[in-house]
Amino acid sequence: MMKFERYEWVAITIMISLFIFVGFIQGWSVSLVILNMCIISAIMTMGVNISWGYAGVINFGVMGFLAMGGLAAVLVSYPPIAESWQAGGRGLGISFALLFVLVIAVMYINKTVIQKRNRYILNSLIIFFGILIIRHFYLNATHNIEDVNPAIAGFLGGLGLPIIFSWIVGGLFAAGVAFVIGKVALGLRSDYLAIVTLGISEIVVSVLKHEEWLSRGVKNVIGLKRPVPYEIDLQNADWFINLVTYLNSSKLNNIIDVSDRQQVLNNLIIDSSGIFVKLSYAILFLIVMLIIFYFANKAQLSPWGRMMRAIRDNETAANAMGKDVVKQHLIIFVIGAAIVGVAGAMLVTLDGLFTPSGYRPLRFTFIIWIMVIVGGSGNNLGAIFGGFVIWFSWIEAAPLTTFIINQLTIGLEPTNALKLHLLDSVPYFRYLFMGLILLLILRYRPKGIIPEKVRHS
Amino acid sequence: MIDFLNSIIVLLNFIIIPGISYGSQLALGALGVTFVYAILRFANFAHGEIMSFGAMITILFTWFFQSQNIGLGILPTALLALPIGIIATIILCIIFDKFVFQYYRYQKSVPVVLAMVSIGVMFVINAIIRIIIGTETIKFSDGQKFIMKAKQFKVMTGLNEGLALKSSQVITILITILLLAFTFWFLQKTKTGKSMRAFSDNEDLALLSGINPDRVVFTTWIIVGVLACVAGTLYGLDKSYKPIIYLNLVLPIFASAIVGGIGSPFGAVVGGYVIAFSEIMVTYAYKKFFVYLLPSSIEPTGLVQLLSTDYKFAVSFSILVIVLLIRPSGIFKGRVL
Numbered sequence: 001m002m003k004f005e006r007y008e009w010v011a012i013t014i015m016i017s018l019f020i021f022v023g024f025i026q027g028w029s030v031s032l033v034i035l036n037m038c039i040i041s042a043i044m045t046m047g048v049n050i051s052w053g054y055a056g057v058i059n060f061g062v063m064g065f066l067a068m069g070g071l072a073a074v075l076v077s078y079p080p081i082a083e084s085w086q087a088g089g090r091g092l093g094i095s096f097a098l099l100f101v102l103v104i105a106v107m108y109i110n111k112t113v114i115q116k117r118n119r120y121i122l123n124s125l126i127i128f129f130g131i132l133i134i135r136h137f138y139l140n141a142t143h144n145i146e147d148v149n150p151a152i153a154g155f156l157g158g159l160g161l162p163i164i165f166s167w168i169v170g171g172l173f174a175a176g177v178a179f180v181i182g183k184v185a186l187g188l189r190s191d192y193l194a195i196v197t198l199g200i201s202e203i204v205v206s207v208l209k210h211e212e213w214l215s216r217g218v219k220n221v222i223g224l225k226r227p228v229p230y231e232i233d234l235q236n237a238d239w240f241i242n243l244v245t246y247l248n249s250s251k252l253n254n255i256i257d258v259s260d261r262q263q264v265l266n267n268l269i270i271d272s273s274g275i276f277v278k279l280s281y282a283i284l285f286l287i288v289m290l291i292i293f294y295f296a297n298k299a300q301l302s303p304w305g306r307m308m309r310a311i312r313d314n315e316t317a318a319n320a321m322g323k324d325v326v327k328q329h330l331i332i333f334v335i336g337a338a339i340v341g342v343a344g345a346m347l348v349t350l351d352g353l354f355t356p357s358g359y360r361p362l363r364f365t366f367i368i369w370i371m372v373i374v375g376g377s378g379n380n381l382g383a384i385f386g387g388f389v390i391w392f393s394w395i396e397a398a399p400l401t402t403f404i405i406n407q408l409t410i411g412l413e414p415t416n417a418l419k420l421h422l423l424d425s426v427p428y429f430r431y432l433f434m435g436l437i438l439l440l441i442l443r444y445r446p447k448g449i450i451p452e453k454v455r456h457s
Numbered sequence: 458m459i460d461f462l463n464s465i466i467v468l469l470n471f472i473i474i475p476g477i478s479y480g481s482q483l484a485l486g487a488l489g490v491t492f493v494y495a496i497l498r499f500a501n502f503a504h505g506e507i508m509s510f511g512a513m514i515t516i517l518f519t520w521f522f523q524s525q526n527i528g529l530g531i532l533p534t535a536l537l538a539l540p541i542g543i544i545a546t547i548i549l550c551i552i553f554d555k556f557v558f559q560y561y562r563y564q565k566s567v568p569v570v571l572a573m574v575s576i577g578v579m580f581v582i583n584a585i586i587r588i589i590i591g592t593e594t595i596k597f598s599d600g601q602k603f604i605m606k607a608k609q610f611k612v613m614t615g616l617n618e619g620l621a622l623k624s625s626q627v628i629t630i631l632i633t634i635l636l637l638a639f640t641f642w643f644l645q646k647t648k649t650g651k652s653m654r655a656f657s658d659n660e661d662l663a664l665l666s667g668i669n670p671d672r673v674v675f676t677t678w679i680i681v682g683v684l685a686c687v688a689g690t691l692y693g694l695d696k697s698y699k700p701i702i703y704l705n706l707v708l709p710i711f712a713s714a715i716v717g718g719i720g721s722p723f724g725a726v727v728g729g730y731v732i733a734f735s736e737i738m739v740t741y742a743y744k745k746f747f748v749y750l751l752p753s754s755i756e757p758t759g760l761v762q763l764l765s766t767d768y769k770f771a772v773s774f775s776i777l778v779i780v781l782l783i784r785p786s787g788i789f790k791g792r793v794l
Contacts, residue, residue, distance in 0.1 A: 191500040195711045199774030210767040428587035435580030
């Protein structure tokens with residue numbers, strides 16, 4: 001079993017006390033909202049950390065894998081739309097079958113035709129005409145699907161299963177995409193790989209944005225079913241009212257007037273129902289995070305993790321010792337992406353809606369990387385810590401900036417143009433903080449706040 | 458014959474002229490990325506934001522000149538403000554080099570670390586821009602908008618199709634030609650340019666022969682500043698300035714640099730045009746073109762569009778991936794200025 005060093009306990013204590021602090025200052029609801037996002041960020045960070053920290057494989061495609069996870073949440077939980085399936089299901093089926101045939105044909109040609117020039121000509125001819133035919137069926141089908149009740153449907157819908165299954169499916173989706181990307185791009189130099197993964201993640205998101213039959217595109221999918229109870233149900237449930245009464249009994253007993261007491265109780269129930277929902281999310285997420293943390297640590301300490309470190313530190317030597325570097329790189333890239341995919345599905349679960357246009361690289365790729373670098377690449381606790389601290393400062397930057405600006409411009413009149421302009425641009429200061437944090441960490445603590453432990457055996 | 462001319466005009470108007478001007482902007486951007494890559498040896502993710510910063514300073518001074526009623530007549534006022542923007546961008550680059558990049562250069566850090574550092578720089582510049590100018594879309598081109606309007610052309614030639622020529626497109630093309638000519642002359646003929654090429658080819662050998670690395674790096678940032686500011690301003694002048702756009706522009710720029718062969722300036726320029734033309738050609742609806750060219754019996758019924766315009770950005774990455782797979786070193790083998 002793993003043991004924590006003293007400074008690691010300090011880090012854990014800091015994380016917990018930050019939330020308690022916010023809970024007392026800004027309210028428990030705010031604190032729990034931040035906590036939930038922190039946990040999801042920590043899971044994303046662990047995913048990136050596994051490929052970058054363990055094996056040195058760069059993954060700038062975080063945004064794309066998150067989006068795949070989000071898609072999984074929609075496809076698993078949204079109820080199926082029968083009319084859409086009737087309108088375009090057959091056409092889609094035909095076009096995918098044809099695509100499969102096309103792939104088989106190309107593979108067959110690659111195997112049988114030896115002469116290079118003939119192979120190229122045959123391949124390009126077959127692909128060109130194949131795509132022309134497939135396009136015909138495909139465009140018809142998607143057009144029909146998008147015409148079905150466009151205001152509320154216009155896409156195929158999902159399977160109608162509980163959304164919690166999508167966390168696993170999201171991981172599988174992301175892993176599938178990562179496998180394709182890895183097959184294509186791994187083996188490139190690290191900075192090329194960064195650019196290529198960044199580009200492919202943009203492609204993934206633009207497909208989700210514009211293939212309306214699949215994901216409803218920029219029209220967004222709303223009203224996904226929750227894995228936890230709804231506030232309104234809680235407020236009417238006897239056991240919940242009893243629980244709230246029991247927890248606040250001392251406070252309530254002090255109020256003598258009956259109608260006043262009922263009033264206070266009602267307010268308490270409304271507040272607590274919100275907190276209860278967020279707390280249930282937090283517990284669910286925490287379970288997932290701890291499971292992933294446990295296995296990530298186990299893997300790091302195993303012979304497999306040792307081999308990964310060997311590959312990271314000296315690829316040539318590892319290769320010479322008979323380790324299949326390309327294969328291992330692919331494996332770890334896929335695993336890392338899968339974890340990010342799980343986080344993507346959880347993100348959509350938490351929001352209850354899927355907005356493809358919300359996936360932007362600044363927010364979903366670069367911030368995650370700052371978390372990894374700041375937390376300490378190669379250390380899972382560091383990754384969690386980075387996720388918590390960076391997301392926390394990302395959210396709390398705005399109130400902090402407002403406070404600082406007000407203090408600095410205290411001598412100026414409230415209508416001063418500079419002061420107003422600065423107060424207007426408060427939301428942008430968080431980018432400044434993020435950049436400065438990253439630069440400072442890279443300069444003065446390049447291994448991160450909680451660095452990787454060097455193990456000698 | 459008339460039909461044939463009409464179809465050519467359609468191509469000129471919707472593909473060739475926009476392609477050349479967009480390609481020029483990408484080429485200038487890619488050239489900047491290439492310089493950083495060849496001399497400082499890292500992928501500079503902050504390049505888009507540097508471009509945006511230059512354009513922002515130019516806009517601020519354009520507003521200032523406009524308020525003072527100083528202008529260039531039919532030319533946009535931005536051209537007058539451009540030199541100030543260039544100087545500010547150079548200063549920005551040198552400040553960031555002194556306080557940020559220099560340390561890692563002396564430490565001989567690996568390229569990936571420097572790329573991470575450039576992401577930090579990207580965030581900082583991004584914040585500065587948003588704090589100063591906000592996130593609104595800004596149109597700052599003034600002066601005469603068109604050199605030739607579509608209607609004028611129709612009257613002049615008697616053809617069915619018009620050919621519009623925006624002044625921003627012509628300015629873009631002219632400035633690009635001037636700047637490219639100057640850059641290549643500088644690299645090939647001057648002593649500093651030659652020392653830069655030597656430095657990018659073999660750092661140790663260059664140091665042994667007495668080339669001052671700090672001077673080379675300094676010159677590099679000056680060139681990068683000029684290129685970035687001009688590219689950013691021209692893009693803003695042509696399309697309209699939007700701070701968020703420049704982050705998205707980084708990817709096609711990287712794609713151009715890599716497709717051309719990263720490290721090779723000529724390759725970067727060619728890559729810029731390749732990416733621009735493929736983005737436009739793949740997403741253009743050719744229906745009009747074929748209507749003129751083919752007899753009416755076999756005219757196309759659909760739009761004859763390979764991909765919908767939604768996938769514009771995806772095209773450049775797809776080309777990037779294909780090039781990396783078939784010829785990882787790019788069209789022109791890179792690594793040397």
